[in-house]
Amino acid sequence: EDCKKQELSNPADPYSTDPPRHPALVINSSKPFNGEPPPALLTDNYITPSALFFKRNHLPVPQIDPDKYRLQIEGLPGGAVSLSLEDLKTRFPKHTVTATLQCAGNRRSDMNKVKQVKGLNWGVAAISNATWSGASLRDVLCHYGFGPEVAAKAQHVQFEGLDRDVTGTSYGASIPLNKAVSEEGDVLLAYEMNGEDLPQDHGYPVRVVVPGVVGARNVKWLGKIVVSEEESQSHWQQNDYKGFSPSIDWDTVDYKSAPAIQELPVQSAITQPAEGAVVDRDMEEVTVKGYAWSGGGREVVRVDVSLDGGKTWHVAELQSGEKGQQPAPPPPPGRAWAWKLWEITIPLPEGAQELELVCKAVDSSYNSQPDSMAPIWNLRGVLSNAWHRVKVNVK
Amino acid sequence: EDCKKQELSNPADPYSTDPPRHPALVINSSKPFNGEPPPALLTDNYITPSALFFKRNHLPVPQIDPDKYRLQIEGLPGGAVSLSLEDLKTRFPKHTVTATLQCAGNRRSDMNKVKQVKGLNWGVAAISNATWSGASLRDVLCHYGFGPEVAAKAQHVQFEGLDRDVTGTSYGASIPLNKAVSEEGDVLLAYEMNGEDLPQDHGYPVRVVVPGVVGARNVKWLGKIVVSEEESQSHWQQNDYKGFSPSIDWDTVDYKSAPAIQELPVQSAITQPAEGAVVDRDMEEVTVKGYAWSGGGREVVRVDVSLDGGKTWHVAELQSGEKGQQPAPPPPPGRAWAWKLWEITIPLPEGAQELELVCKAVDSSYNSQPDSMAPIWNLRGVLSNAWHRVKVNVK
Ligand SMILES: [Mo]
Ligand SMILES: [Mo]
Numbered sequence: 001e002d003c004k005k006q007e008l009s010n011p012a013d014p015y016s017t018d019p020p021r022h023p024a025l026v027i028n029s030s031k032p033f034n035g036e037p038p039p040a041l042l043t044d045n046y047i048t049p050s051a052l053f054f055k056r057n058h059l060p061v062p063q064i065d066p067d068k069y070r071l072q073i074e075g076l077p078g079g080a081v082s083l084s085l086e087d088l089k090t091r092f093p094k095h096t097v098t099a100t101l102q103c104a105g106n107r108r109s110d111m112n113k114v115k116q117v118k119g120l121n122w123g124v125a126a127i128s129n130a131t132w133s134g135a136s137l138r139d140v141l142c143h144y145g146f147g148p149e150v151a152a153k154a155q156h157v158q159f160e161g162l163d164r165d166v167t168g169t170s171y172g173a174s175i176p177l178n179k180a181v182s183e184e185g186d187v188l189l190a191y192e193m194n195g196e197d198l199p200q201d202h203g204y205p206v207r208v209v210v211p212g213v214v215g216a217r218n219v220k221w222l223g224k225i226v227v228s229e230e231e232s233q234s235h236w237q238q239n240d241y242k243g244f245s246p247s248i249d250w251d252t253v254d255y256k257s258a259p260a261i262q263e264l265p266v267q268s269a270i271t272q273p274a275e276g277a278v279v280d281r282d283m284e285e286v287t288v289k290g291y292a293w294s295g296g297g298r299e300v301v302r303v304d305v306s307l308d309g310g311k312t313w314h315v316a317e318l319q320s321g322e323k324g325q326q327p328a329p330p331p332p333p334g335r336a337w338a339w340k341l342w343e344i345t346i347p348l349p350e351g352a353q354e355l356e357l358v359c360k361a362v363d364s365s366y367n368s369q370p371d372s373m374a375p376i377w378n379l380r381g382v383l384s385n386a387w388h389r390v391k392v393n394v395k
Numbered sequence: 396e397d398c399k400k401q402e403l404s405n406p407a408d409p410y411s412t413d414p415p416r417h418p419a420l421v422i423n424s425s426k427p428f429n430g431e432p433p434p435a436l437l438t439d440n441y442i443t444p445s446a447l448f449f450k451r452n453h454l455p456v457p458q459i460d461p462d463k464y465r466l467q468i469e470g471l472p473g474g475a476v477s478l479s480l481e482d483l484k485t486r487f488p489k490h491t492v493t494a495t496l497q498c499a500g501n502r503r504s505d506m507n508k509v510k511q512v513k514g515l516n517w518g519v520a521a522i523s524n525a526t527w528s529g530a531s532l533r534d535v536l537c538h539y540g541f542g543p544e545v546a547a548k549a550q551h552v553q554f555e556g557l558d559r560d561v562t563g564t565s566y567g568a569s570i571p572l573n574k575a576v577s578e579e580g581d582v583l584l585a586y587e588m589n590g591e592d593l594p595q596d597h598g599y600p601v602r603v604v605v606p607g608v609v610g611a612r613n614v615k616w617l618g619k620i621v622v623s624e625e626e627s628q629s630h631w632q633q634n635d636y637k638g639f640s641p642s643i644d645w646d647t648v649d650y651k652s653a654p655a656i657q658e659l660p661v662q663s664a665i666t667q668p669a670e671g672a673v674v675d676r677d678m679e680e681v682t683v684k685g686y687a688w689s690g691g692g693r694e695v696v697r698v699d700v701s702l703d704g705g706k707t708w709h710v711a712e713l714q715s716g717e718k719g720q721q722p723a724p725p726p727p728p729g730r731a732w733a734w735k736l737w738e739i740t741i742p743l744p745e746g747a748q749e750l751e752l753v754c755k756a757v758d759s760s761y762n763s764q765p766d767s768m769a770p771i772w773n774l775r776g777v778l779s780n781a782w783h784r785v786k787v788n789v790k
Contacts, residue, residue: 176728247708263760313642333571365658366778371766383761
């Protein structure tokens with residue numbers, strides 16, 4: 001008993017102060033904590049409850065006293081700025097954005113079936129949708145002197161987290177300056193998630209929310225912002241979270257040859273029924289559910305569903321709000337940050353014993369998902385967005 | 396002789412005054428004129444010579460006297476505006492943009508192989524790259540009163556051509572207002588192509604160039620601009636140039652269910668060698684060439700080439716300028732309007748008698764091309780961007 005308690009609060013274990021997690025989360029790694037909700041739960045709500053929102057931590061969760069919290073800003077003409085949480089909440093208008101975040105490694109398990117890759121074995125649920133509130137990054141940068149003079153030189157906005165590894169290195173990432181300062185970029189310094197203070201696992205007290213951009217750039221426990229001529233020099237910006245040709249292996253990879261992932265490609269997955277589920281023949285039909293989303297503010301405009309492995313297709317119904325409630329008004333072009341849930345009920349093909357369910361989405365730039373994983377396979381297993389396939393039995 | 400002359404200038408034939416065309420163009424329709432260059436010629440130049448630039452006319456080419464030309468602008472607070480060609484050239488700074496235009500139907504012939512579609516049977520060359528100069532649409536709209544007041548109501552900018560059908564109906568299209576007025580949208584009212592007056596077939600004296608957006612919205616022989624709450628009500632905006640599910644046929648199509656095509660998805664094609672070409676075994680290697688481009692200002696970041704139908708891949712070399720000259724400086728993020736040419740020389744696999752060459756491109760949002768055409772087949776044969784496949788024989 002004593003032994004266990006000691007282990008839980010072991011000062012030598014930097015993860016011992018991590019917060020409690022919802023027991024339904026499927027754990028891919030416990031230190032650092034990485035977990036995703038069960039697929040069927042994921043699409044029960046248009047806005048993912050915070051406790052079920054996928055958690056992707058690179059390092060131990062830092063313990064931050066909100067009264068002592070300071071956000072540093074560098075690279076603007078007036079010199080370094082230090083903001084308290086109160087400053088951020090009171091000096092700038094509060095903006096609210098509903099945005100889906102997706103891990104670069106979502107659906108890595110499907111890529112692993114082609115050939116083993118390096119990384120957490122995420123299923124289809126390293127993606128979730130929330131309502132975020134906070135100060136607009138544009139407002140904050142403009143307030144402290146951002147203008148054409150800075151824009152003429154700087155090209156990136158770097159973020160540093162307050163989470164650190166044993167050597168003291170912080171998590172870090174950057175985004176292009178034009179995304180950071182665009183009125184239509186909707187980048188937030190968020191202090192609320194779904195109407196409450198950010199949970200500890202999601203970056204309390206402040207994180208960046210970069211709508212339409214890979215999760216890895218939405219830096220949590222934000223400690224510092226640097227407006228710079230350079231991208232973040234962090235491991236995660238320079239040597240990770242990049243896509244390569246399937247021909248590239250660990251011996252031939254040249255990190256400089258590929259751009260850091262920012263906007264993500266179009267994605268969709270089936271959340272119900274599950275792989276191997278049994279569909280009752282007497283029901284005479286099958287209901288298929290899932291989600292679809294695209295990066296860069298591109299709206300999902302169609303989801304096609306197949307029961308026969310992709311030979312014939314049916315158009316699913318899209319849902320852009322909680323079921324039974326009014327859907328959200330259509331977003332302005334290029335600012336569709338939130339996913340669509342979708343659903344379709346299709347008559348069972350006569351005599352079918354097994355069905356291969358497939359979904360594929362199309363976004364407002366008419367990009368579609370690739371048919372298969374092998375041709376987009378890459379050594380880190382990121383950007384896994386081929387058609388999602390689920391086999392079920394009819395009995 | 397007389398007879399022929401009479402036919403050429405037949406006043407009953409609205410096409411009799413169409414300009415002469417380069418004899419190398421492959422003609423898909425002569426009235427209206429639609430032609431594309433031979434693929435191998437297309438990628439000989441980074442900037443396509445104007446005479447070889449694909450021509451996509453919906454109607455007869457209008458004969459416009461530059462001295463009598465007027466551009467009407469409606470929907471701005473100050474009331475209707477009428478501009479002469481001289482006004483456009485002298486009242487506004489001249490901007491120059493290198494932008495690739497692609498017809499929505501490029502590569503329709505590949506889609507036709509799946510199942511016959513309705514439309515011109517374009518090969519791989521209904522795409523070309525040119526340098527365009529003219530007034531910035533943003534400058535012109537702002538000069539005549541565009542501002543937040545207009546933006547609060549209007550959502551589209553409509554364009555009407557001076558080309559008309561027998562009933563007097565003009566060609567028409569529209570683009571989203573935010574693209575039209577964005578500093579980063581780079582939309583031009585172009586009066587020059589490759590440093591010279593626009594050729595007659597390309598819209599003389601003024602056309603719209605909407606970088607990153609389907610050719611159909613780049614209205615030629617521009618007669619009128621309308622800032623509006625509504626999209627263009629033209630046939631081409633409402634009932635054509637839209638993408639549908641492969642399950643939709645002419646009996647079930649509901650035009651309102653799909654958005655008008657604006658930004659195009661990632662595309663690439665092989666221009667050399669040609670289908671059925673013979674590769675000399677004694678050369679021990681094969682050189683493959685082509686182009687790659689993506690809509691919405693997304694830069695092509697990689698092209699993968701396969702000799703074995705897509706089982707294994709090689710990364711091609713990208714070219715973003717004329718061969719032997721300095722490449723163009725990298726564009727700002729989201730403003731990569733021009734294509735990349737690409738080339739790769741690969742050793743011939745031992746003993747191979749036939750090769751199935753394949754190319755696929757990846758853009759800066761890491762969107763990739765779908766593997767095959769059948770799943771993106773649509774009744775109008777637009778958005779044909781699956782992997783391009785070319786079979787050659789080794790002898
Ligand atoms: Mo991630
Ligand atoms: Mo077109």
